[in-house]
Amino acid sequence: xxxxxxxxxxxxxxxxxxxxxxxxxxxxxxxxxxxxxxxxxxxxxxxxxxxxxxxxxxxxxxxxxxxxxxxxxxxxxxxxxxxxxxxxxxxxxxxxxxxxxxxxxxxxxxxxxxxxxxxxxxxxxxxxxxxxxxxxxxxxxxxxxxxxxxxxxxxxxxxxxxxxxxxxxxxxxxxxxxxxxxxxxxxxxxxxxxxxxxxxxxxxxxxxxxxxxxxxxxxxxxxxx
Ligand code: ADE
Numbered sequence: 489x490x491x492x493x494x495x496x497x498x499x500x501x502x503x504x505x506x507x508x509x510x511x512x513x514x515x516x517x518x519x520x521x522x523x524x525x526x527x528x529x530x531x532x533x534x535x536x537x538x539x540x541x542x543x544x545x546x547x548x549x550x551x552x553x554x555x556x557x558x559x560x561x562x563x564x565x566x567x568x569x570x571x572x573x574x575x576x577x578x579x580x581x582x583x584x585x586x587x588x589x590x591x592x593x594x595x596x597x598x599x600x601x602x603x604x605x606x607x608x609x610x611x612x613x614x615x616x617x618x619x620x621x622x623x624x625x626x627x628x629x630x631x632x633x634x635x636x637x638x639x640x641x642x643x644x645x646x647x648x649x650x651x652x653x654x655x656x657x658x659x660x661x662x663x664x665x666x667x668x669x670x671x672x673x674x675x676x677x678x679x680x681x682x683x684x685x686x687x688x689x690x691x692x693x694x695x696x697x698x699x700x701x702x703x704x705x706x707x708x709x710x711x712x713x
Contacts, residue, residue, distance in 0.1 A: 497599075497629055500627070552612075570595045571614050572614070574618060578616075601627045619631070
């Protein structure tokens with residue numbers, strides 16, 4: 489998979505890709521992540537990427553020209569499955585969206601800033617709009633990092649144990665059941681006996697029941713459909 493991220497603040501985005509699982513995935517050649525600074529696609533000497541709103545109003549708007557130039561250059565080099573715009577009014581990211589994106593070949597992610605982008609960018613160039621939650625960030629970069637993390641860990645081979653992504657919370661619309669490790673007893677708190685029986689079918693059943701109870705308790709909305 490190849491991810492091209494278009495941003496005015498590449499330095500804000502780089503560190504998540506230089507550590508841990510994301511770095512491992514990149515080093516193993518399972519994913520390529522490229523950063524494109526929008527200012528490299530400007531035409532004036534001030535390297536402007538934004539301007540005031542037509543019709544008046546507070547806040548600057550990102551102009552279409554540098555964005556179009558950058559996306560056109562990328563599209564001339566390869567085909568893209570999706571051109572994603574990070575924005576608080578996009579579809580809220582969830583595990584289903586992450587799963588869908590994890591099997592794509594090439595994607596572009598555009599990070600917004602200020603008030604956002606000229607509407608014509610969205611009408612002409614963007615194929616998917618994603619929000620990471622109902623709050624406003626100062627730019628799309630942190631959202632893009634969250635999206636990339638959620639997607640990249642699902643690419644086959646990225647996680648050491650292939651089954652571990654499949655047993656994550658949300659993967660079957662349930663939250664994950666409780667998990668335990670050593671010691672067997674800590675300050676009087678015991679690990680449930682069932683986990684020591686060696687009876688894997690019963691343990692699996694217990695985990696499913698616990699996952700269901702936990703979901704019922706905390707996120708009953710997930711059980712509705
Ligand atoms: N840019 C600003 N706020 C955002 C959000 N909540 N999700 C994605 N991109 C954003």
